Amino acid sequence: MKVHVRIQEAEVNVKDGIGQTALTLALHKSHDVTASFLIEVGSFLQEEYFNSTVCPLDIAKVKHNIPMEELIKNVYGCHTPGAGDFHNRGYINESVARIAGQSGFWHVVEKVMKRPTVNPTSFKLKFKDNNYNNNEEALYDYEDGLSIAMLKVFQESEFFPSEAELKQCYKENGCHNQILITKYYEWLQDIVTSNEQVNYQVNIADDLIPISRWYKESIKNGNGEATEGVWMHCPALYVQVGKTNYRDESLSHLTNVLAKWPLAYRKMYQRNRTVNLDGKQGKQLAGDEWVEDHLVCPVKKYAKAQTSFSVLEMMSCSSNLLEMNRKMYKSRQAFDIPRTREHRKPSSLYDQFKVAQFAAKEQWFEKKQGSTVQKYLWGDKVVKEGEGVSTRYLNAVSKGRAKIQLEFRSFLHRKFPNEMI
Numbered sequence: 518m519k520v521h522v523r524i525q526e527a528e529v530n531v532k533d534g535i536g537q538t539a540l541t542l543a544l545h546k547s548h549d550v551t552a553s554f555l556i557e558v559g560s561f562l563q564e565e566y567f568n569s570t571v572c573p574l575d576i577a578k579v580k581h582n583i584p585m586e587e588l589i590k591n592v593y594g595c596h597t598p599g600a601g602d603f604h605n606r607g608y609i610n611e612s613v614a615r616i617a618g619q620s621g622f623w624h625v626v627e628k629v630m631k632r633p634t635v636n637p638t639s640f641k642l643k644f645k646d647n648n649y650n651n652n653e654e655a656l657y658d659y660e661d662g663l664s665i666a667m668l669k670v671f672q673e674s675e676f677f678p679s680e681a682e683l684k685q686c687y688k689e690n691g692c693h694n695q696i697l698i699t700k701y702y703e704w705l706q707d708i709v710t711s712n713e714q715v716n717y718q719v720n721i722a723d724d725l726i727p728i729s730r731w732y733k734e735s736i737k738n739g740n741g742e743a744t745e746g747v748w749m750h751c752p753a754l755y756v757q758v759g760k761t762n763y764r765d766e767s768l769s770h771l772t773n774v775l776a777k778w779p780l781a782y783r784k785m786y787q788r789n790r791t792v793n794l795d796g797k798q799g800k801q802l803a804g805d806e807w808v809e810d811h812l813v814c815p816v817k818k819y820a821k822a823q824t825s826f827s828v829l830e831m832m833s834c835s836s837n838l839l840e841m842n843r844k845m846y847k848s849r850q851a852f853d854i855p856r857t858r859e860h861r862k863p864s865s866l867y868d869q870f871k872v873a874q875f876a877a878k879e880q881w882f883e884k885k886q887g888s889t890v891q892k893y894l895w896g897d898k899v900v901k902e903g904e905g906v907s908t909r910y911l912n913a914v915s916k917g918r919a920k921i922q923l924e925f926r927s928f929l930h931r932k933f934p935n936e937m938i
Contacts, residue, residue, distance in 0.1 A: 529560050536569035544576040561934075600770040601805030602744060602790065605763075606732050607643040609751065610652055612758045613725045614640050616913050617659070619906040620717055621879070624893035625662075626655050629875050630868045636896065644809075653733075656726055658865045662872020663722035663881075669873065670882045676704035712887035717911060719882070724914065728754075739801040741787025745774060753917030756924070757909060768921075768928055777936070 529539055537545075540560040543552040552573075560573075567573075614622060618637065626635045635655040639648040671677060678686070678696045686696035705723075709716045728750055735743035751767035774783055791801035794811075802810070876882065879891075889905035909916070929936070 529555055530566075536567060538567075540573055541567070541570065541576060544573055600748075600766055602732070602736055602803035603806035603809060604644070605748070605751065605767070606653075606729060606736075606803075607649055608760065608763045609729050609732060609747075609754065610656055611640040611643055612754045612760060612763070613721075613729060614652065614656060615758045616725060616910045617656075617721045618895075619892050619910065620721070620890050621875075621881075621893045622656075622659055622721075623895035625659060625872055625875055627895050629871050630655065630658065653729065654865065656729060658868050659872055660722050660726040660730075661865075662869040663718060663876055665869060665873035666876035667719070667722065667882050669877065671701055671704050674704055676700050676707065708882060708884050711884040713911065714887055714890050715882055715884070717890045717906070718876070720912070720914075725754075736791055736803045736806075737799050737801050739788075739791045739793070741790055744790065745787065748774070750914070752921045753914050755917075756920045757913040757917035764921075765928065765932065768925070769932055772929070772933060777933075 532538055538560065540552060540555045543555060614637075623637065626632050632651070632655055634648070634651050640652055643649050643652060678693075678700050682696055683693050686693050705719065709719050728747060731743065732747040734740075735747060748767060748771055752764050752771070755761075755763040755767060774786075778786070790804055792804060792807040793801050794807075889903075890911065892900050892904045892906050894900040
């Protein structure tokens with residue numbers, strides 16, 4: 518049957534003369550394996566489809582088949598699990614690094630910032646060791662360096678406001694923000710149309726890496742609506758870098774949030790997708806981050822430190838030793854450990870200035886003619902003279918959006934077959 522369905526693409530929802538489908542027949546016969554397979558490949562479950570016979574869920578109830586009843590409820594129910602924000606942020610960082618990598622990110626991280634632990638492999642193994650934090654910090658420092666370089670070029674351009682304009686703006690508004698932002702936007706529009714190199718680097722600094730920052734701040738402040746906004750950018754990003762599993766996960770989450778979940782459930786999820794351990798503002802953790810850091814990692818560390826022999830030793834320890842441990846844990850003096858000063862992370866400003874200096878030397882934000890984005894060497898990669906970045910990474914998000922528009926309907930039929938009748 519599996520060969521007939523998967524290879525010959527048999528229609529699994531065809532009805533016989535009395536309205537039975539392959540799924541209802543399998544349930545009547547208590548063929549659970551067959552029924553599970555038919556549900557997996559898209560057999561309809563809605564009561565409306567079985568207007569002339571008993572629907573699958575009612576058959577499972579009559580048969581007192583609890584496992585099959587729960588399976589049908591899970592497939593048919595609207596309260597599907599929400600996706601993990603901590604893991605998704607890692608996917609975003611990996612995708613952005615792949616887009617920015619060939620055009621200088623890998624080269625700068627290795628040769629300029631000199632961070633050997635950050636490389637394409639560390640982004641693939643993003644949840645191992647301290648790769649997650651190292652990767653994210655490198656991306657943010659790279660973006661800050663590009664921003665410094667852009668502001669320096671803007672300051673020296675003809676678009677930078679004159680002293681008179683600055684004084685007038687301060688007189689009217691009490692600050693210089695309005696004139697600076699207006700002139701900066703005009704300068705930006707002018708340079709991005711000059712050549713592809715400028716457009717590419719501006720896109721990375723102003724559009725791509727900020728998605729990760731936006732995501733991080735939304736989680737830290739428990740802003741569920743802003744977090745939803747980040748998810749809306751994900752499918753286009755993932756499809757363009759070839760991460761189809763990430764694409765499907767993000768599209769499934771968005772379909773649930775925007776169309777399938779009841780509004781009340783969506784609002785509840787917005788307000789409860791983060792965890793705050795100490796009650797301080799801006800200290801929220803993503804739900805899956807809390808599980809990873811406070812449940813999974815401690816268990817992994819404990820299990821890694823124990824051999825089978827040592828575990829047996831602990832299990833067979835004497836009652837006297839257990840009593841001694843119990844007394845120790847009850848004693849306040851046992852945990853009277855003097856506090857130490859909190860270790861501070863060194864400033865990344867020096868590395869950011871080095872990135873800005875490199876970008877200025879390479880004239881990434883200078884208005885000049887050119888239609889290719891230069892590819893930089895890193896690691897043991899060999900780059901030919903004049904070789905450019907792969908075209909799939911040029912205007913990646915806009916190309917990804919066009920692909921998603923073409924693929925979305927087929928995705929819905931594949932992942933939500935019961936809703937696409």
